[in-house]
Amino acid sequence: MRIELAQIRPFLGDVERNFLKHREIVETSDADCVVFPELSLTGYVLKDLTFELFRYSEKAVEKLAEASGGKCVVAGTIKEVRPGVLRNSAAVIINGEVDYVYKFYLPTYGLFEERRYFQRGDPPRDLKTFQHAGIKFGVMICEDAWHPEPAEALALMGADLILIPAASPMRRLGRSLAIQDSWEALLKAHALMNAVWVTFVNTVGSQEEEFFWGGSMAVSPLGEVKLRLKLFEEDRAVYSIDLEELRRARFFSSFRDHISSFHRVLAEL
Amino acid sequence: MNEYVAQALAIDCDKVARYLVERLREYIEESGARGGVLGLSGGIDSSVVAVLLAKATDNFFFLLMPSASTPPRDMEDAMKIVKLTGAERKHAVVPIDDYVKAMSSAADVADKRIVGNIKARLRMVLLYAYAQKLGYLVVGTGDKSEIMLGYFTKYGDGGVDILPIGDLYKTQVRQLGRCLGVPEEIVAKPPSPALWEGQTAEGEIGADYETVDSVLYLRYEEMRTREETAAMLGIDVSVVDRIDALVRRSQHKRLPPEIFRLSGRAVGSDWRYPRRYWNVRPW
Numbered sequence: 233m234r235i236e237l238a239q240i241r242p243f244l245g246d247v248e249r250n251f252l253k254h255r256e257i258v259e260t261s262d263a264d265c266v267v268f269p270e271l272s273l274t275g276y277v278l279k280d281l282t283f284e285l286f287r288y289s290e291k292a293v294e295k296l297a298e299a300s301g302g303k304c305v306v307a308g309t310i311k312e313v314r315p316g317v318l319r320n321s322a323a324v325i326i327n328g329e330v331d332y333v334y335k336f337y338l339p340t341y342g343l344f345e346e347r348r349y350f351q352r353g354d355p356p357r358d359l360k361t362f363q364h365a366g367i368k369f370g371v372m373i374c375e376d377a378w379h380p381e382p383a384e385a386l387a388l389m390g391a392d393l394i395l396i397p398a399a400s401p402m403r404r405l406g407r408s409l410a411i412q413d414s415w416e417a418l419l420k421a422h423a424l425m426n427a428v429w430v431t432f433v434n435t436v437g438s439q440e441e442e443f444f445w446g447g448s449m450a451v452s453p454l455g456e457v458k459l460r461l462k463l464f465e466e467d468r469a470v471y472s473i474d475l476e477e478l479r480r481a482r483f484f485s486s487f488r489d490h491i492s493s494f495h496r497v498l499a500e501l
Numbered sequence: 502m503n504e505y506v507a508q509a510l511a512i513d514c515d516k517v518a519r520y521l522v523e524r525l526r527e528y529i530e531e532s533g534a535r536g537g538v539l540g541l542s543g544g545i546d547s548s549v550v551a552v553l554l555a556k557a558t559d560n561f562f563f564l565l566m567p568s569a570s571t572p573p574r575d576m577e578d579a580m581k582i583v584k585l586t587g588a589e590r591k592h593a594v595v596p597i598d599d600y601v602k603a604m605s606s607a608a609d610v611a612d613k614r615i616v617g618n619i620k621a622r623l624r625m626v627l628l629y630a631y632a633q634k635l636g637y638l639v640v641g642t643g644d645k646s647e648i649m650l651g652y653f654t655k656y657g658d659g660g661v662d663i664l665p666i667g668d669l670y671k672t673q674v675r676q677l678g679r680c681l682g683v684p685e686e687i688v689a690k691p692p693s694p695a696l697w698e699g700q701t702a703e704g705e706i707g708a709d710y711e712t713v714d715s716v717l718y719l720r721y722e723e724m725r726t727r728e729e730t731a732a733m734l735g736i737d738v739s740v741v742d743r744i745d746a747l748v749r750r751s752q753h754k755r756l757p758p759e760i761f762r763l764s765g766r767a768v769g770s771d772w773r774y775p776r777r778y779w780n781v782r783p784w
Contacts, residue, residue: 243777243780244775244777244780245775245777245778245779245780245781246777246780246781246782247784248782248784249780275777277775277777278775279773279774279775280771280772280773280774281774281775281777281778281781284781285781288784291784405512405513405516405517405520408513437527438524438527438528439775439777440775440776440777443520443524464520464523
């Protein structure tokens, strides 16, 4: 499977313009799967625009599905799961059919205020994997990569690849970009601990005061960064999943071992 | 400066300058404005923003608005920035004393602080008139130290459209100025609003900017206690308290005016739209 990382700068609030950019990238891509960042159709720093844009973003997903041909497309959107209940979602389009993945961990600290606007996903109902071009994959959104369970669950459900649409803003641009180092460490850890390919697609560019740093990455199951997109600007690139590398990693990994009684302990904490 | 804080506040100048220039360019373009106008005082902040703005767009304009309390040296320094940025035909000098006199007498005031604020607000009026005439934005020159202390005139130098260096402390603006080629005499000059003769920022605040920035950083970014902050910097806790008090008292200057609630949805705490509300179109 060939995967395209579409590191775009969404225009906050201009869903039609963002849709047109998505469609252009999908139509000009020769990959099997095109992955966009978190909330790529709406922009991330939405605040109360959330309540106005979910309708437009649902329309954009429908139109994107029509334009997707046989490709798989993962795009960030707002999904109304019940009247008045919205979720931060990734639309997963395969052969023109749309399914949704919901964010579980909703950051609400510092500049983040997701729990004000969104309902979180429910793991027993909402964890899912998909099949396309011979690969089984899962999707988890941004903050879910800052916790161990979502990636572990997807891997044990059979995912060979975990896609991570994200909207990671830059903080502390002093001497180095600490947040980039943190993400790289997390992605390598998920890849190594779960013996999976990991693909992180970050938003880039400004939205209100914030600035998203880009720097999308693909990490192999052996923990090597196989592809790096540019920092601070729009970029797109394709890489191929190598199943042999996945085999080699899994032959020498304990990723299948999961001692579920840990969860009994965790559940009591 | 305390070594620990100096390390934390050290910036990669090239990276930061490129970032700020790009954001300025983008904001001007996306707001639909044609360019930017700013008030050039000859001080470090407006010099740095002027250089950034000139890198971001060809459509910039600098206003030099001296008053009787402006040291002649400041205008000489401002002209150095005009030269450095190639603004020979993109600047104007508008002395404001006549208008200051008219406003002061209309309001029947002579107090140097009130007249000083009139000066700052008259400059704002002129900047907006030029901005509207040219189709430009008013680019603010306030830095993070001033914004946090409230060391600016509400609706005066605080009345602007964007604050490109508003997340850089004064000592960081100096670092940036040095690597942008701002003349050393401007970088090293003691900061002053020059609203009256002999006024200096550090004199009024009661601490030098290295101390101010260190306290602001440790108290509000690292959330350290007042005692710990004082101990780390080797200063008396009363200095920390004075800076804290300035931050607290000036919060009203950093927020839009309070609206008294009556309706189910008031413009304020439950009206949280981003500025990019302008991007939303029916579809």
